[in-house]
Amino acid sequence: MSSYNLLNLGTQALQANSSALGTVGQNISNVNTEGYSRQVVSLTTVQYSSGVQVESIDRITDRFLTEQMWSDVSTYNQSLTYSAFSSRLDDLLATDSTSISSALDSYFSALQNVVDDPTSTPNRELFIAEADALVQRFNNLDASLQTQNVAINDSVEDLADQVNSLTTNIAELNYKIKVGTAANRPINELEDQREELINQLSELVGVDAVEQDGNQISLFVGNGQPLVVGGSANRLSAIPGDPDASQTNLALTISNNEVDVTDQLSGGQIGGALKYREEALNDARDELGRVAILLSESMNEAHQSGIDLNNDLGGLIFSDVNSAQLQRSRVLADSDNRAQLEDGLVEIDDLSQIQASEYTVLYEGDNRITLTRESDGKVIRINDLQQVSDPYDVEQGSYYLNNSKELVFAVDGMKVTLSTDRRMSTGDEFVLQPVRTGAEDMNLEIQDGDHLALASPIRVVSDTENTGSGVTEVAVTDFRALSFDASGELAPPLSIVFNNADPVQYTVYDMTDSLNPQPYSFDSDGDGTAEVLENIPYTAGDSIQLKGFEATITGQPKAGDRFSISFNEDGISDNRNALIMSDLQEADVSSKGAYQDLYGSLLERVGTRTSTAQINLDANKAVLTSTSDAKASVSGVNLDEEAAKLVQFQQAYQASAQLISTSQTLFDTLLSSL
Known part of the structure; x- marks a missing residue:
């Protein structure tokens, strides 16, 4: 072998081992870099000649583990967000200072004092004070639940901005990776950055990743809605809920068209917040509202059946749950409806049947109408109810329909009236919230103990x-x-x-x-x-x-x-009506039981959800840790392994240098012999 060939071999080996040492150094220096995947040098023999060359510098990664990591990160963050909100709700409902249960006990204790001595003015005033305290407890607890709703709205809006920032950067990296690949430039670090950004995105919302064109990753949410496609990203934005503007929704802008994807999103902090709002927060507000309405209406009915110290029939203790304003506030119309709502009313018709739920009325065409009870998904076909010819004859289990413009029906203890400016069209939708704001709307009407109607007339x-x-x-x-x-x-x-x-x-x-x-x-x-x-x-x-x-x-x-x-004129010592009111404490005012039974059932549901959420959180954390460890074992940098490679390539580098030195000596000897 000539000295030239020896020099060429040494030079190639020196360059190859230098690249290998550089790669080992890159791995060691990034041992603590989040999302970094270790790299290895692939060395091959030069074809049709002798020597060595660097074929490629590859990232060591496992696509299955990477996608599993994204999925587990998304699931964990959803359960973490849900658990945090649910724990706060559990504390709020169960703490004596905020609980309805303790306020009800104080209220009925004061009422019992009135029963024992209806002639006592202090007892009467104490009852008024406790009634006012009970109203404030309902109002304050509902306000706290609304504060959670506002917090979720703000959180969803902020998280949407974070999603947009990440997706924009991911799209830019897709573009840079595409350009780098075409120019045959190194893209390993760019791919690491992209995977890490997708990992951060998965903390916010669940995504499906699809690899396209070899090294391009497109991201989809919900039912296949495109979030990132190649080098472009679609914007996720917070929008007022439709028809309930109090709850922020999320829309994806695709080709200048806004698509509401709220019901499709899951996973991550966004999925956890939306799931908690739909499953727990709205349920709590509905149940709290139902208890407030049942208490207000049943107490008012009983109180109005007695006479006060002025020999007048009793008035309202609490605000009228069926005022025209409240009846109208319970109906929401979708903004996309072709038939505009002229008047909508929801009257509390039968306390024993009223449900703690939201409802959706959908006109399916040809006078076919469905009512969906959202709490359990039960679908009631209005056309299957008994049809009557006069709206005033509508009772529970019947309906009236006039030319698809006026609909009156009564189910689940409520009587609903919908009047539109034209015939309803297929797809027209209305949302009913018969009890959602019941606790917020509760007010104390009676202010004077003399006006307590404790006696029978x-x-x-x-x-x-x-x-x-x-x-x-x-x-x-x-x-x-x-x-x-x-x-x-x-x-x-x-x-x-x-x-x-x-x-x-x-x-x-x-x-x-x-x-x-x-x-x-x-x-x-x-x-x-x-x-x-x-x-x-x-x-x-x-x-x-x-x-x-x-x-x-x-x-x-x-x-x-x-x-x-x-x-019963001047029956000031008569407590017969007060007894009727007091007996309501244990009465089954609803098919689900007494006031305390309903509130206790709510506490049980929230407690169960909170406990389940914590169990899921612990389980998801364990799964995430396992996946993270598995991914680290494949892609992570092992310092012991890199140290061994450092010695290996250092020795090879030194030997390569020796080849060059030897070739130089041989060449010098050859020259001196001439």
């Missing part, structure tokens, strides 16, 4: 000459009835007289003219025909239905016994 007196053992009790069934129209009196006053011994019979007399009493007639079943309550066979315990109230007689009355029913 009806008094029944047994005649002193009665010889039987009959006992009569009366109870108000409808305070709106004509019997109570005139203030301070019962119209008409009545008397129940037993006029036969075997079988025992009674007649109800109208005592408007006490000198000429007449048998009382009353349309008890509403069929338009008045029934004369005369010579009615007596059965102990049967209720006598009268206009707005009922009388129940027990025991064994005898012929000639008389029971007089009149207005």
